[in-house]
Amino acid sequence: MGETGAVTGSSAGNALGEALRGWRDRLSPLDVGLPVFGSRRASGLRREELSALAGLSVDYLVRLEQGRARNPSEQVVAALARALQLTAAERDHLHRLAHLPPPSSGVIDSHVPPSVQRLVARLGELPVAVFSADWTLVTWSPLWAALLGDPLGLPAAERNIVAAAFLGSLPVRRGSLTLEPALVADLRAATVRYPADRGLAELVRRCLAGSERFAELWRAGAVGEHTHDRKVVAHPAVGEVVLDCDVLTVPGADLKIVVYSAAAGSADAEKLDFLRVTGIAVG
Structure with missing residues (x-):
């Protein structure tokens, strides 16, 4: 699925999807080691690029951004945080948006700055x-x-x-x-x-x-x-x-x-x- 068309379901009740879309839009392909050829209609990363980096299907990422999937697992959230190059504070915020507790200080943190x-x-x-x-x-x-x-x-x-x-x-x-x-x-x-x-x-x-x-x-x-x-x-x-x-x-x-x-x-x-x-x- 490409970047054409508005993201449906985006509203005040879809904070998780809006956050994911905003973080994706701000990330340059060059920051994740992807080549850029010609003009790009989408700002930041395309959904296909983010899904590949995070090891998720494009369909599942679309459902997350549209608010049709609201409870990703801890493993999915960690993968998205790494792929989106979130700071530690942003990573914790993503966990809360997904109704998950932020990583505890007593366990190993696999977050990559x-x-x-x-x-x-x-x-x-x-x-x-x-x-x-x-x-x-x-x-x-x-x-x-x-x-x-x-x-x-x-x-x-x-x-x-x-x-x-x-x-x-x-x-x-x-x-x-x-x-x-x-x-x-x-x-x-x-x-x-x-x-x-x-x-x-x-x-x-x-x-x-x-x-x-x-x-x-x-x-x-x-x-x-x-x-x-x-x-x-x-x-x-x-x-x-x-x-x-x-x-x-x-x-x-x-x-x-x-x-x-x-x-x-x-x-x-x-x-x-x-x-x-x-x-x-x-x-």
């Missing part, structure tokens, strides 16, 4: 992803998906690097042994900061029960920090790609940005260029 989302969009030439405090994947660049597999093919609950490293639940490559203590240390610190987060507690329980290595590091009070590392990714289309891996933190937000890169002009950089152009992803 607009500045970080713009950064990810501008770094579209690199595989880059943002993770929450428990190392759950929150957002990523198209080249990340082409290199490591599209996370949209996985349930949100399974997009966790700690589970991938110790339980093998994700089709991603194991990191070096030096990474494992850092992941365990991160998770232990997160349990102190977010004692009320049930998802975090369940993740720790699963890893303790399913991984002897995790249990060993957990009992030993593993301490580690993330340093510059090199990763080897085996891709079915381009073969092995050797990449530098850096983990960046976000001041004021409990988020981690992981960036893969290769030296300009190297064979590995050429492989990334090929994946960027073709979009061939891991099968």
Whole structure:
């Protein structure tokens, strides 16, 4: 469904739909890493663009904007907040409009500030992803998906690097042994900061029960920090790609940005260029 025609059902009784439409209209396609070709009849993002960014159907987004759907789930609201690049205050307001309580301070906040989302969009030439405090994947660049597999093919609950490293639940490559203590240390610190987060507690329980290595590091009070590392990714289309891996933190937000890169002009950089152009992803 295109942008022609007025949004029906918009009235004082449709605060949720009006807010969504207003936030969509103010967001430039360039802010989310989308190209702009020719003239655009719609200001801001088109519905099709927002629905793709949020992982929702266009029909459901239309019903939300028209007021025919008024009670989206917490997962839908979180996805819309990220796709619309809302501030924390706007994110909380969206929750209230959807008759949901704003996220509690005692649980992990997966909200990505607009500045970080713009950064990810501008770094579209690199595989880059943002993770929450428990190392759950929150957002990523198209080249990340082409290199490591599209996370949209996985349930949100399974997009966790700690589970991938110790339980093998994700089709991603194991990191070096030096990474494992850092992941365990991160998770232990997160349990102190977010004692009320049930998802975090369940993740720790699963890893303790399913991984002897995790249990060993957990009992030993593993301490580690993330340093510059090199990763080897085996891709079915381009073969092995050797990449530098850096983990960046976000001041004021409990988020981690992981960036893969290769030296300009190297064979590995050429492989990334090929994946960027073709979009061939891991099968």
